[in-house]
Amino acid sequence: MSDRQYWLMKSEPDEYSIDDLERDGVEPWDGIRNYEARNNMRDKMNVGDGILFYHSRISPPEIVGTMEVASEPYPDPTQFDPDSKYFDEKSSEEDPRWKLVDVKFVQKFDEPVSRTAMKEEPALEEMVIFKRRRLSITPVTEAEWKKIHEMAGAEVK
Numbered sequence: 001m002s003d004r005q006y007w008l009m010k011s012e013p014d015e016y017s018i019d020d021l022e023r024d025g026v027e028p029w030d031g032i033r034n035y036e037a038r039n040n041m042r043d044k045m046n047v048g049d050g051i052l053f054y055h056s057r058i059s060p061p062e063i064v065g066t067m068e069v070a071s072e073p074y075p076d077p078t079q080f081d082p083d084s085k086y087f088d089e090k091s092s093e094e095d096p097r098w099k100l101v102d103v104k105f106v107q108k109f110d111e112p113v114s115r116t117a118m119k120e121e122p123a124l125e126e127m128v129i130f131k132r133r134r135l136s137i138t139p140v141t142e143a144e145w146k147k148i149h150e151m152a153g154a155e156v157k
Helices: 018-024 035-044 115-120 142-152
Strands: 006-011 026-028 050-055 062-069 102-114 137-140
Touching (some): 018 050, 050 142
């Protein structure tokens, strides 16, 4: 077993989709304002970790592809921008409250894996996403990572 870790990160496709990331290549994963999700990025993620890209707030929600962590954590610049919906007046550049990582596009699945299909798959019943619905970044096991790729008919990268 490798030291590589795996994650699931949610995004609403009308805010930022897998197609946007494919176009951009690398993008800061900004706007996270949940401490547990922030702590995952700040304290646990490493460059090269695999990430399942999950489109939320669509019907059905689905995993649409993969990306990987492309940077060490650094302060989320949106917290300092008064015009941003992610502005945090209690955060300062001297003591930033919110961190982010850059993510890099890896692949888009030809066959997205729906939340419904995931819930019906016994090998995925322990996924953190089913236990912590409101959390936008959750850990994924290597076995779950491989099973999602299998369900998507995609090469494990």
